[in-house]
Amino acid sequence: MTDRVLSEAFGPTEGTGRLAKDAALVALGIAAMVVAANIRVPMWPVPVTMQTFAVLTIGAVYGARLGVVTLLGYLVLGALGLQVFTGETAGLAYMVGPTGGYLVGFAVAAGVVGALARRGWDRSVMGMVGALLIGNAVIYAFGLPWMAWLFAAERGWDWVMQWGMVNFLPGDALKLVLAALLVPGLWRLMGAARD
Numbered sequence: 045m046t047d048r049v050l051s052e053a054f055g056p057t058e059g060t061g062r063l064a065k066d067a068a069l070v071a072l073g074i075a076a077m078v079v080a081a082n083i084r085v086p087m088w089p090v091p092v093t094m095q096t097f098a099v100l101t102i103g104a105v106y107g108a109r110l111g112v113v114t115l116l117g118y119l120v121l122g123a124l125g126l127q128v129f130t131g132e133t134a135g136l137a138y139m140v141g142p143t144g145g146y147l148v149g150f151a152v153a154a155g156v157v158g159a160l161a162r163r164g165w166d167r168s169v170m171g172m173v174g175a176l177l178i179g180n181a182v183i184y185a186f187g188l189p190w191m192a193w194l195f196a197a198e199r200g201w202d203w204v205m206q207w208g209m210v211n212f213l214p215g216d217a218l219k220l221v222l223a224a225l226l227v228p229g230l231w232r233l234m235g236a237a238r239d
Contacts, residue, residue, distance in 0.1 A: 049107035049161045050227065053234050066110055073102045073114035074121065074128075081130045085215070092215030093130050097223055099150045100179045103157030104166045104227045111154035119147055145190025149183035156182050167231055172224040180216055184209050 055065045080098035084091045103111040122128045125135040129143070139147055157179040165171035191208040192201065 047162065049158065050105045050166065050230055050234070051107065051110065053231075069106060069110060070114045070117055073098075073106065073111075074118045076102065077115070077118045078128045081128065087215055090211045090215075092212070092218070094219065095130065095150070096180065096183060096216060097219040099154055099183070100157050100176050100219075101223050101227065103154035103179060104161040104172065104175065104223070105230075106154075106158060107162050108155040108158030111158040112151055115151040115154045119151065122147070142191055142194060143187070146183055146187035148190075149186030152186060153179040153182040161227075166227045169224050169228050172227055173220065176220045176223055180220070 051065075051069055056062045076098050077095065080094035083094040085094070099115065102114055105111075106114060118128060119139070122134050123136055123139055127134050129138060129147075131138075157175050160166070160171075160175040160178065165175040188204065188208050192204045196204050
């Protein structure tokens with residue numbers, strides 16, 4: 045069992061230097077979330093953004109504590125009305141709309157994937173695949189009930205499942221492969237740099 049995540053493998057590990065590094069990582073993670081929210085990859089049946097890729101990668105690289113702080117910072121900026129989410133709107137009204145449950149799930153998923161990374165799941169491709177599948181499941185566990193609360197009575201559960209999850213699974217699979225290769229690859233690069 046390991047006790048470090050990737051962000052702890054470089055730079056200061058305690059004191060003021062660690063605080064400065066953590067603050068910089070949070071700012072960088074929020075910026076990555078904003079960029080990821082605005083990347084649209086054309087796919088069928090729906091275009092794919094890179095948000096979940098960023099959420100799960102931030103969790104794996106930062107660990108639970110810093111990952112959750114980063115995602116909460118992102119959500120607070122969105123709640124304050126800054127344009128950080130996918131689309132052209134922000135603010136509390138956007139956050140209680142159809143994507144509200146998924147946004148909450150982002151913070152929880154970053155924490156879960158970060159906790160698994162601290163246990164070494166981020167060191168191998170198969171470990172990352174497991175962590176990312178769990179992280180995706182957490183996002184859907186928050187998002188689908190919220191969508192159901194908003195739409196199931198009017199449109200039915202089939203519609204909620206189709207537009208709340210099924211349409212996004214092909215894109216999720218591609219993002220999972222990318223993240224599962226990236227994080228263990230970064231660990232290998234860190235090891236090679238020290239040799």
